[in-house]
Amino acid sequence: MPTSTHAAVVNFIHHEWQRSVPEPVMLAAADIASNYGDAVVGVLFYGSCLRTGEIEDKVLDFYVIVDSYKAAYKKRWLAIANKMLPPNVFYHEMDACGIKVRSKYAVLSLHDLGFRVSSECLNVSVWARFCQPCYLLQATDANTRSVIEGYVADAVITMLSNILKLKPTLRVSRDMWVAAFEQTYAAELRSERKGKGLEIYLLDQERYDMLTPVAFDALGLGPQVKQPSRIAALKAQVIWALRRWNGKIVSFLRLIKASMTFDGGIDYLAWKIKRHSGVEIEVTDWMRKHPVLAGVTLFWRLRKKGAFK
Template sequence: MSNQLLPLVTAELAAPADPRAAAMAGALAAKYPDAARAVLFYGSCLREANLDGLMLDFYLIVSDYPAAYGRSWLARANALVPPNVFPFEHGGLIAKYAVLSEADFARLNSPAADNVSVWARFAQPSRLLWASDDLARQRAYAAVAQAAPTLLSLARPVAGDCPDVLDLWRTGFTCTYGAELRAERTGRSLSIVDADPDRYRRFGEAALADGLPPSPADAAGLWRRLQRRGKRLSVLRLAKASFTYAGGIDYLAWKINRHAGTRIVIKPWQRRWPLLGAITLLPRLLRGGAIR
C-alpha cells in the first residue's frame, strides 16, 4: 500500500501560522504542564490575516484527563462527553480550546468514532503549533492523517458511482453538517472545498491512492445514526459548557449571529442561568433555521 497522504498532512500541520497564534498555543500548553502533549490550531481563523476581534479555535491534546484536571469532576466530564471546552485569552487575542486525550483524539479521527465532530474538522486544514516532544508530534500527525480517509470512506457510498474527488469531499461535508447543530448558512459545507479545491484534490487523490477504510454496508443508516447522535451530543456539550465556559451563552449568540446573519441579543436572565437560557433559545433557532 502506498503512503501518499501522511507526508501531505505532516507538511500542512508543520506549515507556519500567525506568530500570535503560535504564542497563544505555547501559553495554553503552559497551563497544563503535567499533561499537555500537543496544541492544534484550526478553523476559519487560519485564513485570516488579522486575528484581532476574532475567536481562535484550538485543540489541546493531553496525556490523559486525570493528569490534566487531577481528581476534579472535569476529568470525568471530559471522558464521558469529550471534549471539554474552555475560553482563553493571551496577548490581546481570545480563543476557545477543546481538550482531548491522545487516545480520544486518535479514536475520534478514525472510523471508530461515534460522531463526526473531530474528523470533520481535521479533514480540513489545521496547524500543529506546539508539541511536548517528537513522539507527541508524530502521534498528532498520525491521528490527523486518519480524518480525510474517514470522511471520504463514509461519503463514497452516498456520493454515487465514480464521482469526482471534489464531489466526494462536498458530499462528505454536506453529510457532516447534517450531523451537528450548525449555525452556518446553507452552502457552507460546499464552500469549504471551493475555497481551496487544489488542496482537497491533492489530499483526496492521495487518500484514494493509499486505500480508504472499508465503507459501511449501510452507509445511509450509519449517517442517520450519526445525525441523531450528533444532535444529542451538541445539546449535551452545550449543557456542559454552561459549567465550564464563562460567558458561553454570549459566545453562542456571537457565533450564530456571525454565521447565520441573525441579531440575537442575550438577556440578563439568560446570562444568570446560561443552561436554561441556551435551552430556551434552541427551539426558536431551529424553527428559524439559524442552526441546523
Template sequence: MSDLELFIEEELAHPVDFRVAAFAASIAARYGEASRAVLFYGSCLRTTELDGQMLDFYLIVSNYEGAYGKSWLVGANKRLPPNVFPAEHGGLVAKVAVLSEKDFHRLNRSGASAVSVWARFAQPSRLVWQADEAAQAQAVDAIAGAAVTLFDMTFPMMDIDTEYTILDLWKRGFELTYGAELRAERKERSDSVVDSDPERYARFGPAVVGAIAERDRAQGKKLKIIASRDAVEKRWRQLRRNGKVLTLARLAKASATYAGGIDYLAWKINRHAGTNYVIKPWQRKWPILGALVMLPRLIMGGAIK
C-alpha cells in the first residue's frame, strides 16, 4: 500500500460524532445488502457543526439494480450519476448522493466528465459505515485517485517561473475545480478549504507526488509532471462546460428525487453567497421551471458562477 493510501485509510478512520455514525447506519439500512460504504464529507466535517446544517453523505452501493430494484432510478443513476436524496435521522438532516462502487472509482479519475466527485474527495472525508473490509479497501482505492487527478490537472496550470509551496498547489487546484461548477461559494472559499487544515494538505502533498511517480514507474514511463499546458487548458475548458451543464441537468433530475430541492438550492446559495433569495410558491409547484428562472438572475448578479 502506498503512503497516500495509508494516509487515506488513516484519515477515513478518524472518529466522528456518534450522531453522524448513527445517521450513516440508518442510510445503509435503507438499501440493505446493496450498501457497501457511507462517506461523510463537506463543510459539516470541517466545522464539526451539525445542528441546523445540511450534512453531506455519499452512499456507495454494489450496483444500482440492487439498490433500487426495477425502479426508473436505476437508469437515472447510470446516465447522470449520482442520484441525490434528502434524509433525516435523530434531528439531523442531510443530502445523500448514491454511486456504485464502479462509478465511484471511475469518477475519481482524470477521465471523469466533471470534477464534482474527485474535487470533493481530494478533500478530507470519513468512512462512517462499511459493509466489510473489502468495501473499505475499495473506498480507499477509489479515493486515492482523487488527489492524484487534482495534481495531474493542476501542475501544468502553475507558472513555471514562480516558486510555490505545496499548499499553493492545493489552493490552485481547488480554485480550478470551483470554477468548473456552478458554485454559490465566494471566491476565497477554495483557499479556506486548505487553510482550515494546512497540516493535512502539507502532509498529503508529497504522498500524492509519490503516488504519481509510482504510477508512472509501474507503467514503464519516466516521471513527467509538467504536461502540455495547452492540452490541460483545453481539458479544463471542457470540464467547465460539462460542469455547468451537468449542474443544471442534475437539478432537473433532483426535482423528481429530492423533495424540496429548490428550497435547498436557495438555502445553499443564500448561505454561501450572502444573498436573500426567496422561493415563490409557483417555483415549488414547478421546480424545474422555477430553477431555470432563478439561476440566470443569480448568475448575472454574481451569486453563483
C-alpha cells in the first residue's frame, strides 16, 4: 500500500482513471481476462493506443494482473517461467465492433507488480511504463483497485526519484520527464528512434506538467536545489549503469521467452522493429519453427544494423 506521503499522487491517479475507454478495448480486456478465470485481479491498459486513441490496425497493450501464477496457468512451465522471468507475454485477437482488435498482453502477479514499481527494483521496465498514462480495467473489488492505484503512484515516485538522483538540478517538468524517458529507454533493448523521450512527453504534456508538482510535494522537494556529495553522485551513475546492463540482458531474455509464448512471435517482433527503427528483417520458415535459436542468432545482426540501442 502507498505511504501517506504518496496520497496526493494516488489521488491524481484515481481521478485520472475516471475516464471512459472505447468499447473494443473493454471487450478485448474482458476476453483476455477470461483466459485466466478467478486468478485475475485487474487488467491495466497502457501504451500508444491509450495515448492516441487509435485502435484499428494497431496493437493494444495490456498487463493482466493475477493473484498467483499457479492459479493463472494450466501448464506448470508457464507458471515457472512467469515467476523466474516476469512477465510472460502473449498475443490475442478478436472481432469486436466490426473491427479486428489485436492485443499484446503481459501477465504479472500483484506481488511482482508491487516490487517492480518500487525503488528496490533495479530493472526499469515496469515502473517506466506505469509512470505513464494507464487505465485499470476488470478490477475485482474496490480494495484491489486501491492497491493497484497505489502501485501506479509508486511507479511515478520511483521514476522521478531515480532521475533526480542522477540529475538533481532538474526542476522543469519537460526537462525532467524527457531525461527520465531517455534514461529508461537506454536501459532496455529499444528499437525506438532518437527523440522518443520528448515524443512521449509531448503526447501528454499537460498531464505530466500537472503531475510534476504533486510528485515533488510527495518527494519533499522545493525550488531550492541541494547539490549531492561526490559519493552520492558517483553512486547514482553506477546504479544507472547497472540498470542499463540489467535492462538489456533481461530484455533479451524476455524476447527469447516471448518467442515461445507469443503466437507468431518472430513475425510480430520483425514488424515491431521495422515499424520503430526502419530495419527490415526477412522472416524464414526455419525461424518460425525454431524461434529461440533464431532469436539468438539474430540478436547481434540486428544490433549491428541499429535495430537495438
